[in-house]
């Protein structure tokens with residue numbers, strides 16, 4: 001290290017005299033949260049740029065909302081985990097607010113706010129950070145970024161088919177194929193049709209779905225106990241659990257008959273999947289209900305076929321969300337695609353992209369009187385759209401070459417006194433070692 005006191009970071013100032021009251025801060029981010037240093041930020045930008053490019057290909061418009069929302073947006077009474085883990089507090093104006101745990105309620109709020117000024121159908125997307133306050137006993141993350149795509153105002157199953165198509169397109173763009181992942185697809189209308197036969201009140205529907213979504217996470221006896229406590233009869237519970245084990249549309253049709261909407265919707269979706277070209281990616285699985293109370297129809301989730309990871313993405317139809325905010329209902333469907341499981345999958349598959357830093361030029365004055373000249377050279381190159389790392393200090397060439405290698409610069413532009421007098425600069429192509437002089441005007 002070349003700083004006066006030795007030790008510590010190279011280039012750091014010699015430490016200020018520590019007064020008694022200065023505490024060393026914890027340089028780690030808050031529990032459950034992440035920093036994105038340059039290498040991680042390059043991977044995140046690569047992933048998010050793929051999200052945004054697919055959204056553009058599908059004609060979706062980007063929207064955004066505050067990460068902080070009124071708590072009331074998320075206080076649904078259906079026993080959802082997302083509500084139990086709400087990152088909420090009272091602000092200085094005594095308002096109950098929350099860090100958003102998901103993006104759909106914000107989207108619905110904005111759609112209602114825009115009213116007729118946003119003619120239907122709307123195809124909106126966003127990539128946003130979502131939060132949950134989970135006790136760190138499980139050491140899970142408290143924040144993640146989600147890509148959301150939503151189609152508002154289309155009641156037909158074509159909307160769900162289009163959304164799944166966009167996710168297939170994303171997977172293909174990053175090298176994931178149907179041999180790596182698939183989509184489990186079902187419809188909450190399956191549950192609705194079963195519950196209707198047992199005259200379960202409508203307002204219980206969301207809660208029953210949330211309980212059933214835990215079927216692979218908690219013991220079956222616990223599921224039955226929670227269903228019973230919610231007012232579902234023993235007979236209805238038995239019937240529900242049998243229907244949930246169905247693994248083919250044929251079995252479902254035999255069970256529910258062919259006249260119901262659940263079978264019709266799912267048949268339509270599989271037929272469209274054929275046309276969209278992703279039939280092989282789908283499988284019917286009656287046990288898929290998803291954990292958000294507001295889904296009302298088709299639901300789907302992307303899963304890794306090796307079964308090592310949590311769901312990669314998930315979504316579905318939510319035709320009754322708007323009325324829970326006091327507005328007229330609007331048919332809608334959408335999905336969320338998180339930024340964590342997909343990276344775990346890419347690691348598993350050896351598909352993480354190589355994303356080294358790439359700078360075109362490193363520009364350096366050979367003596368301190370030429371710093372201004374070096375700045376001029378940097379400006380000329382930047383005006384031509386070239387990236388330049390301008391050496392800002394008076395450093396020995398050995399240091400410059402070391403930095404050039406670290407930042408993966410393509411070429412070194414040296415501003416030396418005799419060359420500058422002749423309107424020239426020195427250039428060294430760092431990959432080949434080729435070296436030459438060039439007139440400043442011809443530098444490009």
Ligand SMILES: OCc1cccc(Br)n1
Pocket residue numbers: 101102130131132141142143144
């Ligand atoms: O997918 C549930 C969820 C919501 C917010 C933050 C995180 Br991490 N996970």
